Amino acid sequence: MTKEGELDIKDLELIDMDSETQPMTADGAVAAEKNGTVKIKVPEEEVKFTGLSKDELLKVAGTAGWMRTRWVLLALFWVGWLGMLAGAIVIIVQAPRCQPIPESNWWNEGPLYQIDDLTAFSQDGKIKGVEDKLDMVNQLKVKGLLLGPFHQVQANQVSTLNLQQRSIDPTKGTLEELQSLMEKAHKKGISVVLDLTPNYLGNKPWFGGSKSVEVMEKLKEAAKYWLDLGVDGIKLSDLGVASTMVDWQSIPDTTSNNDTEIELPRKKALIGVLRGKSATQVSELLNTSSVNLLISDLLTNITGGAERAEAIQMLLNKNDQRNVGWTLGAATGTHLANEAKTPELVKLYHLLLLTLPGTPIFLYGDEIGLQAQGKESPMMLWDIEKKPEEGAAVNKTAEADREARVEFRKWFKILSDLRGKERSLLHGEYHTLSSSGSAMAYLRLWDQSDRYVVAVNWGSAPTTLMLKSTDTAKLPAEAKVRLSTDPELVEDAMVSLEAITLGPGMGALLQFPFTS
Incomplete structure (x- = not known):
């Protein structure tokens, strides 16, 4: 006969076993029908790999197999490293040598901007007006201002000539205004040059006659005075x-002996202007006059494409391009738009002057196509960006x-x-590629920099x-249009x-x- 306690335990075990075999409903209750069972598996304990212990590592590392593997891997590392080093050396040796950048001066680094009539340049009509507009001028990336003449002299009267400070025409400004202008210009990387042409109001710039010794002595003293004061040329x-x-020769000597190194080396410039001379005469004076930059009206006097190409090539072959200045109008005080004849040619001549080797020189207002209507200097226009008021x-x-002037600028x-950014345009070689009666094309190239082909047709x-192509100027089959005024040549x-x-x-x- 079974005890009462034992019956109770067995009954409980049977109940538990019976409940484990019952199907489960959606809500977790035990179903009445026994049409399936649910098996519950107890998950086995997960075994994690914790790596080898220090002793095990030392034991493995000391085996012969692992030591051989380690030596092989070390040898492969050094072989690979030495291979890369040798490859780098081969690349460096076989790579084309970079041509050293030629020495240049501030007048070679960008266009020069000539302001000879202060009353036409600004409403102020004085040197102060130039300083007030200096930010606008600086946007053109010019590297120098050609100012004046400012000195007082009676036309054709050498006895009245005084080129130094006390002779500044009071209607044009004061010494303090000029010094203030120079200080602000230098901070912007713009140099300032003064025109000291003695008899600029008379028929002959150098008076003529027997007064040349007196004039030259006064000019030498004035040059030293202004250069010592901080003028750049x-x-x-x-x-x-x-x-x-x-x-x-005392004038070039005075200029070259006044080079300074206040902040950066700043070479002083002696700039000469020549009118009505042939390419041969310009070349001769470049070689004999000792000027740092010669500005001529050569491109104005020569109008044919083949003749212009020949003159340019000849000058650059016989002279240092750093001493050659190009202009269309500024040498004679004429605006570029007057030389261009048509508005379309304004852009074309901008392109020509700014891509030739040497230094381009522009008269104030050339950047907007300013044009004189008579003998009087045209007033500079400063409000071309201002559009008409709505509804007016x-x-x-x-x-x-107005819109055309905005496009010109x-x-x-x-x-x-x-x-200023492209080396081929800044100091690259020049090669004529083609020319005709009223058109020309040339190549500018420098070392391993991008090359540029300039094509212009002023006809x-x-x-x-x-x-x-030539032996020294190889052309590919195609090139990309960088800039164009021709609607058929899309940028x-x-x-x-x-x-x-x-x-x-x-x-x-x-x-x-x-391409190499």
Whole structure:
């Protein structure tokens, strides 16, 4: 007979076993029907790999197999490292040598901006007005201002000539205003040059006659005075006459002996102006006058494409391009737009001057196509960015003129900025590729930098220029259009370099990379 306690335990065990075999409903209750069972598996304990112990590692590391593996891996590392080092050396040895950047001066680094009439340049009409507009001028990336003359002298009266401080025309400003202008300009990286042409109001810039010794002595004293004061150079007109005067060499000597190193080395410039001379005469004076930069009206006097190309090539072959200045108008005090004749040619001549080797010189307002209507200097326009007020009556002709000037200035700024950044345009070689009656194309290249092809057509009819490679100027099949005034040559498009067709008054700047 079973005890009462034992019966109770067995009954409980049977109940537990019976409940484990019952099907489960959705809500967890035990179903009445026994149509399935639920098996519950107890998960096994997870075994984690904790790695080898220190003793086990030491034991394995000391085996012969592992020691051989370690030596093999070490040898492979050093072989790979030495292979990479050898490859780097081969690449360096076989790579083309970089050509050293030539020494340049501040007048080689960007265009020069000539302001000869202060009353036309600003409402102030004095030196102070130039300082007030210096930020606007600085946007053009110019590297120097050509100012004056400022001194007082009666026309053709050498006895009244005084080129130093006390002779500054009071209607044009004061010494303090000039010093303030120079200080602000230097902070912006712009140099200041004074025009000291003695008889600038008379018929002959150097008076003529027997007074040359007296004039030269006064000029030498004035040059030293202004250069000591901080002026970055002096400019003299009619270099053909000046360079033949007694004791002329004292002027270049005074200039070169006044080079300073206040903050950075700042070389002083002697700039000469020559008018009405041939390319041969310009070249001779470049070699004999000792000037640092010679500005001529050569491009104004020569109008044919083949003749211009020949003159440019000859000057650059026989002279240092750092001493050659190019202008269309500034040498004679004429605005570029007057030389261009048509608005379309303003952009074309911007392109030409800013891509030739040497230094481009512009007269104030050339960047916006300013044009004189008579003998008087045209007033500079400073409000071209100002659009007509909404709802106001608009003069369509005046508005079209304003928009054109905005485009001229934008184009000038792009070109000037590009010239300062691209080595091929800044100090690269020049090679004529093609020329015709009213068009020309040339190549600018420097070492391993991108190359540039410039094509311009100032004629009244379309023209096709056939481009030819030379031994020193190799051309690829195609180039990219970097800038263009011709609607048929879309910017960033690839065009064939075998032949370039330009519309009348159109120009283009093409770019292609250096290939070894």
